[in-house]
Amino acid sequence: MTWRQGLITFNSDPSKSFSKDLSSSKSCAALVGDSRTPSFPSTVHNPSLNSHQSSLSSRHEVFKEIQDVVEDNADLWNEEKEPEEVETVMKVVPSVYYQYLDIFCKVKAEKLPPHFTCDNHFKLEGYLPPVGVIYYLLNQESDTLRAYILENVEKDFIQPSLYSTGAPVLFVQKKDGGLCLCVHYRELNAFTRKNKYPVPPMYKLLNVFNGSSIFSKIDLCGAYNLLRIKEGDEHLTWFRTKYGSFEYLVMPFGLTNAPAYFQNLVNDIFQDLLDVYVVVYLKEVMVFSKSEEEHVTHVSTLLSRLRTNNLCAKAFNCLFDVSSVEYLGYIVSSEGLKKDQENVQQILNWPPPRNLKHIQSFLGFANFYHRFITNYSKKISSLTSFLKKCYCFPLSEEALNTDASDYALGVVLSQVSDSGKHPVAFDICKLILGGLNYEIHDKELLGIVWALKHWRDFLLSLSSPFEVLTDHYSLQYFMSSKVLT
Incomplete structure (x- = not known):
């Protein structure tokens, strides 16, 4: 589907009209389309758009507001943008935040981010680059690897490496049956001096919502890929494949200091907003307010901050202006914190443990809700007794x-x-x-x-x-x- 461009006529009343030829403007694509064209944003009035007559009817006093929003978002609503994607995003994002739609643009998330003061820097002690094994790959794994390399080279996230050494690549199966490529940075992590920047405990972040009644959750797009590798350190991220050696220009998943560097980035960006009306844990951002009017201002400030720092969000993973939301495994509302019933059901349906690893997995999951269980340590004592080194776990059949x-x-x-x-x-x-x-x-x-x-x-x-x-x-x-x- 292509979007038509032409003369836009604004009618404020039967006797007055204002026309502007936007045929050469990129922002025109936001206004003129076929019958599926979405209603254009206005915080005061939702104007009537006739895509066949190229006309937009609106009260005179709101025209300037509409025109400003169009011009401000000209880079987002260009001819390369898929109209279907625009429509879908506009269904998720409330109209009051339409002026920040470029934050949710997928194309923007696939561009090489700028350098920040907290770029990932490696401080190594006695590190010798490994010669990673090139494992035999199945057809599905080869297809995934090839697609990953082509996609990330095109986005400038990786580049060919001049070195023949590097870490090996592995594949982990996703819940949907697909494959996720992972670079095995075990040796690099072992020699990397750990970044001690504090990543806040999740339970401490949940104590600031008292008195709040309306919430929005923003999921940052790209996560660790939003940070660059410090210039000169790119070669340390090399990895070997049967298609050649490559190195990252952005921070990949799997590095020991990745969480600390990323938390440093988001804390620097939202420093003056933290615990006031914003909580950030890695890529999950929560905005909380006591009234709807206050909340619109808070969310707008947050989205403006994201735009200023060239960050973007996943519209389909975001929630806006809700009274109850799941955050970090808890249900947050005006009534306080509640357990997520999906997690509770998983605990109740957990199969009987057959070995030591099964017990460790269960205790690790159940410990998340220990604050809601009276005498928790006493109730799990029969299970923790199996964790002693001297205990021989009884074998099954x-x-x-x-x-x-x-x-x-x-x-x-x-x-x-x-x-x-x-x-x-x-x-x-x-x-x-x-x-x-x-x-x-x-x-x-x-x-x-x-x-x-x-x-x-x-x-x-x-x-x-x-x-x-x-x-x-x-x-x-x-x-x-x-x-x-």
């Missing part, structure tokens, strides 16, 4: 696999989980002397006896029977066979 050949015995100890059997330990024993002369059924039985002795301490600690698996059919009757005379 076990399977002991044995096999024998002419010259050796092989055994595998497996543990059963929801996804199947997983090997816990392997071992092998070479047959010597008389064992070499045993019949095959005796060698198979010897493998079972040797495995029971070898893992006696593990198997005796089980609270339930375990299986012995062998490929020798006749041994299944060993325990029930009669003694022959």
Whole structure:
């Protein structure tokens, strides 16, 4: 769909009219379109737009306001902007904030950000660049890698590196089934001097909403990519792929100091607003007010601050002028803080833990709401007892696999989980002397006896029977066979 440009006629009353030829103006695209053209913003009056006659009817006193808004946002409403995207964004953002629509422009978020005083700088001690392994990739992983490189080179977020060393790349599966590319910066992080800039604890940020009744939540677009790597340090972010080596110009995910640098950035930008009517935790910004009139001013100030610093937000992840909002895992409203029922339901539906890692995961998740639970430490004492180093976590159902050949015995100890059997330990024993002369059924039985002795301490600690698996059919009757005379 293309947007038509032409003569705009403003009619304030039947006897007066004002016309302006905007055919050469980029801002014209905001006003003249087809039948799907959205209503144009005005805090006083919503004018009537006739896209076929190229006319806009409005009260005379609000014309200048409308014209100013159009001209101020000319860069946003240009011919490259997709009208469908504009319409969708305008449905999410209240009309009172339309003058800040450029903050939610996706094209703006894909441009290389400017340098800030808190650019990511590496202070290294004895660091030697690693030679990352180029792992074998599946077709889907290769497609994801290729698309990632092409997209970020086009945005000037990465550039080809002259170095042959660098960190390897890995892939993590997303909830929607797609793949997320991750650069494995383990060695770089190990030698990086840690930035001690304070990232505030989440629970302390939630104590400033007292008395507030209206809220807006802004999600910054790009997050860590909003910060540049300090000039001269770009080569330290190199990573190796089968398509070549590349280095970042913006701060990537996975760096140990990324949260500290990003928190430093947002704190510097909103320094005079923090805890007054703005709370910021990394890329999530909350605006809180006691009245609607006050809130419009607060949000406008925040959006203006974002524009001044060339930052943008994701319109579809933002909420405006609501009485209740989810923030940092809590439901915030005029009544105070509440637990998010989705998180509570996850705790109630948590499957029984099968090993130490499962218990650690559950406690880490449940600890988030410990402030709402009386005698919490007492109630979880039975679980924390499993975290002691001297405690041997009871194994679940076990399977002991044995096999024998002419010259050796092989055994595998497996543990059963929801996804199947997983090997816990392997071992092998070479047959010597008389064992070499045993019949095959005796060698198979010897493998079972040797495995029971070898893992006696593990198997005796089980609270339930375990299986012995062998490929020798006749041994299944060993325990029930009669003694022959």
